[in-house]
Amino acid sequence: MSETAQPSGPDLTKGIAASELPTGAMLLGHVGDDAVLVARQGEEIFAIGAICTHYNGPLADGLLVEDTVRCPLHHACFSFRTGEALRAPALNPVSCWRVERDGDMLFVREKMKVDRRHAPSGADLGSVVIIGGGAAGNAAAEMLRRYGYDGRVTMLSADDALPYDRPNLSKDFLAGTAPADWIPLRSADFYEKRKIDVRLGARVASIDTTARIVTLEDGGRIEFDALLLATGASPVRLDIPGADLAKLRYLRTFDDSVALIDEAKTAKRVAVIGASFIGLETAAALRERGLEVHVIGPQSRPLERVLGPELGDMIKAIHEEHGVKFHFGTSAAAINERGVILKSGEAIEADLVVAGIGVHPDVALASQAGLRVDNGIVVDEYLRTSADGIFAAGDIARWPDPHTGSPIRVEHWVVAERQGQTAARNILGQNERFDAVPFFWSQHYDVAIRYVGHAERWDKIEIDGNPAARDCMVTYFQAGRKVAVATVSRDLANLRAEVELEQEIF
Incomplete structure (x- = not known):
């Protein structure tokens, strides 16, 4: 999680032609072993660390918005002026470098010491x-x-x-x-x-x-x-016979995750009750550990209520390709020492049971x-x-x-x-409205879904691309108004959708 990466692009200490950096553009280069992102807005030219401090996202693949850049992975936002992490999930700043213009050439010089301190406030609060x-x-x-x-x-x-x-x-x-x-x-x-x-x-x-x-x-x-x-x-707790057995686990805390990892070392089969985001991500993680995984849910496809049928089918296909077995149209009736009994009458043998049915x-x-x-x-x-x-x-x-x-x-x-x-x-008295557009991401093996906006319901879905090919943008509308966008393999489009939704205010 540093700014050091394999050097890429031009050596910025040797200079680049100003014509290579038109206004509103970014360029990735390096200063020694440090990846550096150069950007231009009008006559102002900035240079900051090119690696997001959240999870090493490549800021050069992100979006320039005024004097900031947004990370394509998890939408952190950094100031080009100070390097400050303006918006979570990044919490640490990136470094800033001094840029010097000599005629038609731009040179990136030394790192700058940037004063990111804000004026003292809240003196009346003990x-x-x-x-x-x-x-x-x-x-x-x-x-x-x-x-x-x-x-x-x-x-x-x-x-x-x-x-x-x-x-x-x-x-x-x-x-x-x-x-x-x-x-x-x-x-x-x-x-x-x-x-x-x-x-x-x-x-x-x-x-x-x-x-x-x-x-x-x-x-x-x-x-x-x-x-x-x-x-x-x-977590919402199951209220069925056997819900007090030690083999039933929930996943909310660090201790919960550590306990699951320990259980997975000896378990061979796991039943996941609930095809929610947490249930499916748990299913994917445990498949990566080699467990046989069964997912149980009352719906006909995963996450249809949140993402729609097309992405639901895509997610189901991804998990099935990795060996997950789904049991849809039913729910758990009981848990016993052998596994899970479904309301359909089917019995699923399992050494470990994980419930992910909401919070x-x-x-x-x-x-x-x-x-x-x-x-x-x-x-x-x-x-x-x-x-x-x-x-x-x-x-x-x-x-x-x-x-x-x-x-x-x-x-x-x-x-x-x-x-x-x-x-x-x-x-501290800033009187700042909270108006950020909601964002989340979900990972299923090597496929990431990024979602901006909030659509509790929708009456129209538009799909650009092909969900089955894991390359698409899905837009959700309510009463003719765009309310949310989900993307797969289109990170920059997701950032652009975020900016567009920010401008849509009732």
Whole structure:
């Protein structure tokens, strides 16, 4: 996750002709062993590190938008002026180089020391408390410090591990192709240096919105001037005979993923209950480990409700090509020592059972505190709850989406991080509307699906390309309005769709 890559393109220290870089263009080159991206907007010329700090995405294949570049893999956004990671999922900046013009030639010189500090803010806030150590909570804590807040920041996480990269738990890490050191978002030293008090295994019992006190289950009390709720979601649990057997697993936490990996070392057959994103990604990862995999679901094809029949058929075909066996049109009736009994009467032998049948937002604390709750914690466009000084972000937040014209709640990692960042800035008085277009990605073996927008329903689908060939763009419309776009093997088109949807506001 550095800027070092195999040198490609011209040696920028030797110069390039200015004509090679027209306005609105980018060019990939190198300075020594560092991959460097040069861009031009009008008479301004910039040079930054060419590798995304999230997962090494090639920024040269991304999209130039004004004085920023967006990564083609997971839509992180960087400033060409400062190298700052402006939008999650990237959290670290890229380097900047000085560019010198000599006649008709452009030369990239030395790395620059860039002051990315924001003006101090939040002086009237003695204490900010964050409940939740996931995507939103971590992003918020970091952003408070990036924006110059020097008061107390306390992150209360019910998890036993420091904030980690949750999407990877069902993807590369579970498949065995990503090392464990990829999983933590930050080290303990990172939080210590920034004086972020992270308390693991901390369970909150109640919130007093009037006295502005958080009470922990162990009796501890923490006062706050501002509070961010980022409690996330919990897996929906099966309620069938045998649901208490040890062979049944869920996948939500780092410990869950580690336990599955340990089980997979001795298991030969696994039954995955639920053809959701988490269920299918788990199926793919366990197939990569050599297990025989059976997927059970009541639908006729996977993910049809979210992606439509064409992409559903594509996903089914991909998994079948890798040996996954589907059992559709039925559901699990019971689990026993031999495996899973289906409502259809079929019995599936399995050493291991994984359930992925959805999640529900953890809103009990908010409800007990008297906050407005309706399919999540209701917030305004600034992510403020119904109580003064209390914000909510991530899987629990239901916000007024300017792109659909309706309140929505989504369970996407990137959305949670970006909401955490916006909430932090608003805690500090920035008054920034959350208007980011939702984005998520899903990986199935070597095929990635990227999705921007939000289509709870649609009445028309347009397909450009061929899903069966794993090369397409699927556009979803509601009442004549484009509401979402999914792409396969068309990453730049997905970025362009994101920009277009950003401009569509009710």
